[in-house]
Amino acid sequence: MVASSQSGHPGGSLGAVELMAVLYFERLRHRPDEPDWEERDRFVLSNGHICPVLYACLARTGYFPAEELLTFRRIGSRLQGHPSRVDLPGIETSSGPLGQGLSIAVGMALGARMARRASRVYCLVGDGEMQEGQFWEAAMTAGHYRIDGLLLVVSDNGLQIDGEVDKVKRLEPVADKLRAFGWAVESIDGHDVAAIRRALDAGANRSGAPTAVIARTIMGKGVSFMENRSVWHGKAPTLEEARLALEEIGASPAFSDLPFDPVPEGARADA
């Protein structure tokens, strides 16, 4: 997707693959053929720039044809550079401006509570965006109202655009901070599928407090030349890099069903 449009954010997307796969293929109660089903669980992608992984999940669970993935970021596409709710079924909220998602997720969880719906609300954030003040406002709201049925998943890759989060502006100790705000916290390896399942299930069954799953992830996971390198936050691979990457992930056969018609390399030399 990112290579095809020569634009987008591959690093965080690759890092969240296991988290998103467990959510979309196993835990989320949703009906891709009935996106507005009222009783569905909601998923909010707060760090909207990693939408390639969300779009892939939506396509592969049946919200839209997989071929459409290659329209990503192109003119007229429903797959906007950052998710657009009104354009694409399955997107619960537009997102991208960092730090906003948890507030919206809290609103959805309160809405479910008011309507006495059993819907759960999952919200994925990146660690860097926790530097936004609004994130902590929302964390305080969720803690104060003891919003159970709300699961925050932090993709904690330790990197942001300008480098290591620890150096740019330190967030740690994140788990202690969230506990102080009234959250139950599970810390896991974000690439360990069994651990993801356990943590999500613990959160889903908890009452009286919201749950945060702090998932240690590796930016660019699975691609040797991308792993842990913040340059891959928002840079598209060349076609040769993309070929190597897909080979390393071992995913190329699964993508051979897509008509690949890439934007010429270098056609988008923007920042």
Added chain:
Amino acid sequence: MPMRSGRDGFGEAMLALGASDPRVVALCADLTEAIRLEAFARAYPGRFVQMGVAEQDMIGTAAGLALSGLIPFAATFAVFAAHRANEQVRMAVCYNRANVKIAVSHGGLSVGEDGATHQALEDIAAMRAMPGMTVLVPADADEAYAATLAAAERTGPVYLRVGRTPVPVVTAGAAPFEVGRARLLAQGEDATIVACGIMVERSLRASELLLARGMRVRVLDMHTVKPLDVDALERAAAETGCLVTAEEHSVLGGLGGAVAEVLAERCPVPLVRVGTRDTFGESGPPDALLEKYGLTPRRIAEAVELAVQRKGEGPAAGGRPQG
């Protein structure tokens, strides 16, 4: 005439909506009494969300509630919604086309002693620029009541700016409230005053001053700044030949700006805008501030006289200073 504030009308309408529509919920950021939501909070505690001093979070939470099928009214002061939470309004509410109603009091100079920090004079401009946003600025308590009900009825984002200070009810005899339809409050052929908020009552007083001087002035209550009633403006331009706008807001980008855009493109006639001029407010009693910044019936009347004078001068009269 009984004096009541727009926020009083808002609070009463919220209570009525609470009874009539279970989807209506209210959020407040530590200003429950100031925005007149105590009665709603008492009557419907399960549908009232106290957000604390956190307006950005409040707007996001309201969007989440709206996306869950509810009709949230997020209430605070104008500066904290339109400015503090501007980007949240833009993305979480407008880009999502979320059915959120942003209800604000304390717009304009009549905030008084709290001073410039709390006197929003740019909020209408900021909210009017948001794609898909409806902007309502009712004139008095009765109209605020009607506008609140209409906001709940309307699908999509609404910015509802209600007055803080008590003013006489001036819309009681007018045609029923309808979003996007100006209400004719005084007939006249010599000029038209287009006003919103508390400046409607002041414009009516200006029209009385002018009547004593033999001038008959039309007064339009333009409670909906967006979408603007273009037909009423075109008729006013054709039938009265000049317009004056009056708002408790900067002349940049608010009602005056909106009317100027319509006139310039569709029916150029002389226009004089009454409002604040690229400036902050300051502390002081509301009436003294409105006087100092030129938002009085007398100054509106002067603006009308200037506009009428320009009518005779033809299109070359553009060089005069305004206000």
